[in-house]
Amino acid sequence: MITRRQALKQISVVAAAAAVSRLEGQAPPPASAPPLGPFKLPPLPYATDAFEPFIDARTMELHHDKHHAAYVAGLNKAVAEVPALGSRSVEDLVGALATLPEQVRTAIRNHGGGHANHSFFWLLLKKNEGGKPEGSLAKAIEKKFGGLPGLQEQFNKAATSVFGSGWAWLSVDGDGLRIESTPNQESPLTQGRVPVLGLDVWEHAYYLKYQNRRVEYIAAFWNLINWEFAAAQAAKAGI
Numbered sequence: 171m172i173t174r175r176q177a178l179k180q181i182s183v184v185a186a187a188a189a190v191s192r193l194e195g196q197a198p199p200p201a202s203a204p205p206l207g208p209f210k211l212p213p214l215p216y217a218t219d220a221f222e223p224f225i226d227a228r229t230m231e232l233h234h235d236k237h238h239a240a241y242v243a244g245l246n247k248a249v250a251e252v253p254a255l256g257s258r259s260v261e262d263l264v265g266a267l268a269t270l271p272e273q274v275r276t277a278i279r280n281h282g283g284g285h286a287n288h289s290f291f292w293l294l295l296k297k298n299e300g301g302k303p304e305g306s307l308a309k310a311i312e313k314k315f316g317g318l319p320g321l322q323e324q325f326n327k328a329a330t331s332v333f334g335s336g337w338a339w340l341s342v343d344g345d346g347l348r349i350e351s352t353p354n355q356e357s358p359l360t361q362g363r364v365p366v367l368g369l370d371v372w373e374h375a376y377y378l379k380y381q382n383r384r385v386e387y388i389a390a391f392w393n394l395i396n397w398e399f400a401a402a403q404a405a406k407a408g409i
């Protein structure tokens with residue numbers, strides 16, 4: 171129960187804050203504004219049309235501004251229930267899912283995974299003009315898959331085989347490189363693996379341009395891999 175006196179005090183605090191906002195020339199935030207949280211949508215590090223014709227500008231715009239933004243909002247909503255989690259990185263949270271309070275675990279798997287996966291994906295993409303992996307990542311690919319075509323064949327198969335929404339990955343752990351797929355927004359980080367390549371095969375990632383032709387979208391992906399970024403990821407896991 172709040173007393174009338176407390177209520178009046180609360181009202182006067184709100185009124186004073188609104189008055190300050192007016193004095194500073196800013197509108198007070200609308201009551202319906204979503205709560206701001208510790209996690210932010212990172213800006214795309216390139217223009218939305220940077221990957222035409224492989225990924226169209228409208229898809230990039232919606233994918234980042236709407237879909238990724240929704241995962242960030244969902245993650246902030248979840249950590250509002252357990253504020254101590256807000257000081258940790260999203261990768262840390264997704265990597266430690268099993269240790270998180272059960273009340274937020276599913277939300278962090280979905281929304282934290284969505285935020286981590288998309289943040290990774292934007293950094294992975296770059297028009298590579300036919301570029302190929304180099305250095306120790308190239309050697310590891312050679313050893314495990316017999317070369318880039320072998321990697322592509324297995325990765326494409328994994329990406330094509332995702333039933334419904336999910337991701338295909340090249341990831342690395344103590345046993346070296348592996349191809350895997352995850353459903354929904356699950357991340358290799360949850361299994362203790364470091365993502366090196368990741369492809370979003372949710373329909374929202376390709377449907378405007380490719381409709382049901384996921385195979386064409388997967389083929390286009392190989393033109394958009396920033397191999398330096400991938401190599402830096404692999405190096406984190408000792409490759």
Ligand code: MN3
Nearest residue numbers: 237370372375
């Ligand atoms: Mn997506």
